[in-house]
Amino acid sequence: MSSSEQQTSAPVPSVWARPRRQKEQPALSQEQIVAAAVRLLDAEGIEALSMRRLGTEMGTAATSLYRHVANKDELIELVVDEVYGELELPETTGPDGWREALAHSGHSLRGMVLRHPWVASVLGQVGLAHLGPNLMRMSERMLGMALAAGFPKAEADLAMKAVMSYVLGASTSEASYLSLLARSGRSETEWLESLVPASQQALADHPLTQDHATAWQGKDPGLLREEIFDYGLQRILDGLATRLDRS
Amino acid sequence: MSSSEQQTSAPVPSVWARPRRQKEQPALSQEQIVAAAVRLLDAEGIEALSMRRLGTEMGTAATSLYRHVANKDELIELVVDEVYGELELPETTGPDGWREALAHSGHSLRGMVLRHPWVASVLGQVGLAHLGPNLMRMSERMLGMALAAGFPKAEADLAMKAVMSYVLGASTSEASYLSLLARSGRSETEWLESLVPASQQALADHPLTQDHATAWQGKDPGLLREEIFDYGLQRILDGLATRLDRS
DNA sequence: GCATCATGCGTACAGCGTGCGCAGCCAGGT
DNA sequence: ACCTGGCTGCGCACGCTGTACGCATGATGC
Structure with missing residues (x-):
């Protein structure tokens, strides 16, 4: 009976109100x-x-x-693989450039994570296990670099995984720090200075932990973070290099 | 009018139905x-x-x-710091045991993440930036190990961060893989075997990537994962050691 | 011109985090 | 002995979430 009454926000059956997709x-x-x-x-x-x-x-x-x-989880997998597509992964050539190639890939991966800090919040759910094409491309290329360096087949895989684990760990820490920073609305230097009182307290209980705000004062925080990242990356590459020399 | 009617699950005003906390x-x-x-x-x-x-x-x-x-986010911060409390972090002693001490701490951290795989999904949001007491204790102890190893003050911090980044990156990857596995309901060997057809396809496009299911067949996957983890950890420690020798 | 199919969308449901205000309990002052 | 003020647990409500379902509409093949 009341079926033909006007319902809330019913589309008026007029030619002018025709749905007519407005997207080009x-x-x-x-x-x-x-x-x-x-x-x-x-x-x-x-x-x-x-x-x-x-x-x-x-x-x-x-x-x-x-x-x-299919669902939101699948969308996130797609989105993650999408940004993996941004990586600069040098084609493997000879046994000489492996160190630079791996370092460049590492910095490229870090750059991607910092451009898209949300990947940090999502990598823990998606992991390295989702087998998207761009992620596979990364594995393939980095494995190629390890092989070109001279690692035997079985060990090349281990070497590549070591580098990737370090880079991902360092980058996600950094990204989540930067996200926190962004939510605070302050600039990085302001933020660090606002932490000084809290860290004074913390340092009392932890004498070894250094007060970065004072230790590194005056340095550009962005450059500093990059140096920290590169230090660890170089140590891994050193470790791989000594391993190569031994055989 | 209907206000005094019995409402769904209204507490009957009887002495016997008195709220009376039943928790001891x-x-x-x-x-x-x-x-x-x-x-x-x-x-x-x-x-x-x-x-x-x-x-x-x-x-x-x-x-x-x-x-x-205060809210769910704070609860998560508390929960993360709680599990950091499980870590075995050797007290620093002399300049000799630093390598074993760092390795032990790394394995302990990995063990914690694998016991509580959900930390992987949460570290990206919380990061290393939340300054909980147990996390600070970890930093303090590991910094102590790096200092005991002979690193100068400024570099000890970098060394510690390198180790922690690697361990966290490797462990979270592993944890998210294990979570995926757990959700699938299958055992790890079953899971790997079920992947064989898919990886055959993938290997066609990616000749270098190795087929682990066949390459490592027969090995206990758990032990294998631990070896992979330890390989990278030892490479980092190697890298730190060569850095120490140079000065 | 008609049937088939892929696509967009309105409605609905169960579940989420959490603000608000009330009710009962406990401590302390009179 | 009584009152009082604060602390604690909780029912309710709001706006939001992911997504299943079924209808309507336009494009496509015969």
Whole structure:
């Protein structure tokens, strides 16, 4: 009986109100969804990514996305592999450049994580186990570098994993620190200075821990972080080099 | 009119139905909440941790927890620092045992992460930046080891960070792999064998990547993972050792 | 011109974190 | 002995989440 009454926000059956897609874009596709998700994540971080929000961002309904993506977890896998695609991974050549090649790959991976700090919050769920094409490309290339360096087949895999583990560990720590920083709204130097009183207290109980705010004062924090990263990377490469010399 | 009608599950105003706490435990406290959260996380993983669920697990209402914990994020910080408390961190002694001490700490940290695989999903949000007492204790001890090894003050910090980054990167990768495995319900060997067809395909495009299922066949996967971890750890320690020799 | 199919979307459900205000208990002052 | 003020647990409510389902609409093949 009341079925034909006007319902809340019922589309008036007028020619003028015809749904008429207003997007010129070729509609929806998995690549576009992934791209939009990366854009949203870069701009507002992991907490801002919801299917509804991503929908409105693309001018569609949330549930429409599910035609091209099985669920949110799958979307995240896709998004992670997408950013792995940004890596600069030198083609392997001779047995000479392996050290520079691995170092360059490491810095490239770190750069990617710092450009997309949200990957840090997500790597723990996705891990290195999801086998996306770009991640496989990275493994392949780095394995090639290790082989070119002269490692026997079985050990090359171990060497590559060692480098990747270090780089990922260092980069995710750094990214989560930077995310925290971003949420605080302050600049990095301001932030460090605001920590001084707290660390004074902490240092009382922990005499060895150094007060970086004073120890490194005056240095550009960004450069400093890069030096810290490179120090560890070089130590691993040193370790691999001595291992090579021994055979 | 209908206001005095019996509502769903209204407490009958009878002496016998008096609320009367049935818990013998000294009620609610922050330590108990943290302990219960760790128990729940260990048993069912990160997805199972909700304030409501944790409430029912403790026999109280969800919102009661907020008297002792500011919000879920803070609870997670507390929980992470709690498990850092399990680490075995040798007291520093002389300049001889530094390598074993660092290696032991590394394996201890890895063991903790594998016992509590959910920390992997959470480290990206919390990072190393939350300054909990147990995390500070770890930094302090490991810095002590680096100083005992003979590193100058400024470099000891870099050395310690290098080791920790590697260990965390390797352990979180491993933990997220194991979580994935656990969700699949299969045993590790079954899982690896089920991957064989997929990796055959992948190997076609990536000739260098080795097929571990065949390459390491027959070995206990758990031991294998530990060897992989130790290989990288030893390479870092090698790198630090050569750095020490040079001065 | 008609049938088939892929696509977008409205509605709905169960679950989430958490702000708010009330109710009961315990300690301390009179 | 009584009152009082604060601490604690909790019911309710709000706005948000991921996503299953079924309908409508436009494109495509015969």
